[in-house]
Amino acid sequence: MVLESKIENDIKYLYFNDKASLNAISSGDWKSLKSEIESFEKSDQKYLVIKHINGNYSAGAQLGENINSLMEDVSNAAETLWNCKKPVISLVNGIAAGAGSNMMLLSDFIIATPETRFIEVFVRRGLVVDFGGSWVLPRIIGIQKAKSLMMTSNEINGTELNNLGVLHKLCSFEDMDKEFESLIESLNKQSFISICMIKQQIREGLDKTFSESLDLETENQNKRFLHSDAAEGMSAFLEKRPPVYKNTLDE
Amino acid sequence: MVLESKIENDIKYLYFNDKASLNAISSGDWKSLKSEIESFEKSDQKYLVIKHINGNYSAGAQLGENINSLMEDVSNAAETLWNCKKPVISLVNGIAAGAGSNMMLLSDFIIATPETRFIEVFVRRGLVVDFGGSWVLPRIIGIQKAKSLMMTSNEINGTELNNLGVLHKLCSFEDMDKEFESLIESLNKQSFISICMIKQQIREGLDKTFSESLDLETENQNKRFLHSDAAEGMSAFLEKRPPVYKNTLDE
Amino acid sequence: MVLESKIENDIKYLYFNDKASLNAISSGDWKSLKSEIESFEKSDQKYLVIKHINGNYSAGAQLGENINSLMEDVSNAAETLWNCKKPVISLVNGIAAGAGSNMMLLSDFIIATPETRFIEVFVRRGLVVDFGGSWVLPRIIGIQKAKSLMMTSNEINGTELNNLGVLHKLCSFEDMDKEFESLIESLNKQSFISICMIKQQIREGLDKTFSESLDLETENQNKRFLHSDAAEGMSAFLEKRPPVYKNTLDE
Missing domain, CATH: 3.90.226.10 (2-enoyl-CoA Hydratase; Chain A, domain 1)
Incomplete structure (x- = not known):
């Protein structure tokens, strides 16, 4: 060992x-x-x-x-x-x-x-x-x-x-x-949950058709819209400051 | 908008x-x-x-x-x-x-x-x-x-x-x-219907197995043989002149 | 012809x-x-x-x-x-x-x-x-x-x-x-049966999911362990000499 x-x-x-x-x-x-x-x-x-x-x-x-x-x-x-x-x-x-x-x-x-x-x-x-x-x-x-x-x-x-x-x-x-x-x-500096979900999309996308992969993107993005990281990302963008993300994996 | x-x-x-x-x-x-x-x-x-x-x-x-x-x-x-x-x-x-x-x-x-x-x-x-x-x-x-x-x-x-x-x-x-x-x-300069069918073959081929993709190539090529663009392509080749294609999408 | x-x-x-x-x-x-x-x-x-x-x-x-x-x-x-x-x-x-x-x-x-x-x-x-x-x-x-x-x-x-x-x-x-x-x-210099089975894994792997491909690797490797080429490969490695393989396709 x-x-x-x-x-x-x-x-x-x-x-x-x-x-x-x-x-x-x-x-x-x-x-x-x-x-x-x-x-x-x-x-x-x-x-x-x-x-x-x-x-x-x-x-x-x-x-x-x-x-x-x-x-x-x-x-x-x-x-x-x-x-x-x-x-x-x-x-x-x-x-x-x-x-x-x-x-x-x-x-x-x-x-x-x-x-x-x-x-x-x-x-x-x-x-x-x-x-x-x-x-x-x-x-x-x-x-x-x-x-x-x-x-x-x-x-x-x-x-x-x-x-x-x-x-x-x-x-x-x-x-x-x-x-x-x-x-x-x-x-x-990025949203950690975003990084992990994109990793999932790439991994699963390699075994999916284009259309199936688009469905996963849609489902994941809709979950993002309800998450505080997306709200923080939008505020930071509009206020021209770096975002402060939660950096957790709760979806 | x-x-x-x-x-x-x-x-x-x-x-x-x-x-x-x-x-x-x-x-x-x-x-x-x-x-x-x-x-x-x-x-x-x-x-x-x-x-x-x-x-x-x-x-x-x-x-x-x-x-x-x-x-x-x-x-x-x-x-x-x-x-x-x-x-x-x-x-x-x-x-x-x-x-x-x-x-x-x-x-x-x-x-x-x-x-x-x-x-x-x-x-x-x-x-x-x-x-x-x-x-x-x-x-x-x-x-x-x-x-x-x-x-x-x-x-x-x-x-x-x-x-x-x-x-x-x-x-x-x-x-x-x-x-x-x-x-x-x-x-x-190319046959437009050929360009579009090759685009289809590449796109669908990415979601197909090798064997399924070969079936689509065969089906599309057999359709080509019946189309005036293929006849024109062959004539132009044999007569050593540029082909004049229809440039339409009728199959 | x-x-x-x-x-x-x-x-x-x-x-x-x-x-x-x-x-x-x-x-x-x-x-x-x-x-x-x-x-x-x-x-x-x-x-x-x-x-x-x-x-x-x-x-x-x-x-x-x-x-x-x-x-x-x-x-x-x-x-x-x-x-x-x-x-x-x-x-x-x-x-x-x-x-x-x-x-x-x-x-x-x-x-x-x-x-x-x-x-x-x-x-x-x-x-x-x-x-x-x-x-x-x-x-x-x-x-x-x-x-x-x-x-x-x-x-x-x-x-x-x-x-x-x-x-x-x-x-x-x-x-x-x-x-x-x-x-x-x-x-x-390589094991010929290994070369051919890896070719199979790559070819079939392109039409498989990651998990299915891993199953084929496992199955093929387990067959290797029972083959004289793997025994010869191990002996040659341990004795620090070039291996002498059978170079046949019997599995």
Whole structure:
């Protein structure tokens, strides 16, 4: 078990802390990951951050362990992460491989260094892409680039990830904390319930038709009109001052 | 009510003309927008153009107005625009924000200046993305870039829109009329019914499986084989001359 | 009939060899194409390569021929190509137009020269996009760029294709054989059954919800755990040596 968590103010951090294995994820960690996300969902914390440690993000699943029912745990963790209602941020440096590469892709915001090493490593090991990667990568970078990366296991770095449109921000290792704070500061200025409902609309919209997606937008917007954040947003706009939002998830 | 329309030859122009509000759209305009599109559909005009005026495209929905049933009108207008059978072109300069930003995205061709200011502004106002934006933007620029723009309300300019693959053409304000004429000239050389059926195939294909989409292509192509435009296309090809198409929508 | 095939080692090559027509595909070729792909599927060959000849890839369907039931044959060939379980590679130079442009897009890997001339030519001929192009192109380059190319028939070259994220590799005509060999060498190092199952996951995942796609990943990965390639992958990893895979398609 290598998963560690830390809470600072309204942010929950997760790390796969195992230097020797480049932060490989042990078979027992998948259930922990799921329950860490679930406890975050129920908490007052606003942001979930999966962060590099020891110079790496994560090398993915530890090989060579007991695999009884492992895949069910892996996929349950992926589904819980993807369906997380609140923003998920990945801070990436060094190795992001296998399930580690796809955990990164299921995040809402990815900040990474040029030294990031992204590898969909599965074909090298006689395995298939998991943790949702075969669904999500073509919807981020298009079918052709996704096939290239997943069917060859070619490694790309942070600069290439940025050129493919994967990153929220590419920055040096030295600047990462600053860029992360800047993102949090920017998100904190917005209505938190709006951010979370838009995340829901994007996520569910990917599995909906245009018309169904429009229905969800309509339903969510009508709920907004009854919420104090929308009233505050309108007042602030008319009074030309920054809004002060509740920053809670009560709808 | 700020929506104005103008017809020149076979082109219908729409403007949200309200300089003081940067062309914000009033609550009464949504029904007008829908009926303007519907009358365009039934007319002999070939192209619908939503154009900047007073230095801006549109700031989106006017805040502070009566919102009774507003969202139904907004979403009905979005659905009518998206389902428009004939080509829709947006000529964009200055502010394209909120519903204005998404109206632009529902167009088939976007020509914009570097001075364009694209803002998915909803989270700043305690609202959620509407007018189809949460469905369409991830399918234009990928999930990650769509989340970045919609969950932070970060502003980007025309050059950045172009780098993300959103634009048909980036050009200076001075060159916009020329670029627009060049697009119309290029479209006028093609079979108009072909253009419209391909638009249908792309639109419906996004909600279909590969196999279902292939069925629609087959059905449409078989209709083409019976149409005079296909005969003219073949003759022109064999005679090495430009084709002269009917440019009507009779199937 | 212009379709020719050649088998070298574990690679099957297809060419549309008709210099005068820039390798246009005759009405009888569609059924041949389908049966060539089907015999490849049943064979021991690992890679299907559709290759330029006479300086061009393919100008698409021959115009001016008997079209009785033609579209059914075209779409059956497209469906068979898209569903091909093993990797499909296109080596492209010169003209890739009409059904030729879309045949290229249904390949898993596209290697092309800067002199490639990609044209979704249908609107020029009074026809509609076929061979799956209206479904696949928006999922490779996004809705807006796909509409631009398909609704105007604008021609783009290999460099532009590469900038749009369509290519596995852009290279000079002189380097193409070397780049192709390098791709095959890279694929040969991986588990072949893994490559093919990942191709299946990507293809089917495009028509599935996130959750359904995760189920397929889980099912496929559990099959991997029972296969000798996964055991060999793990041993090789632990022993820090290159793996030696079976390279067969037995599951």
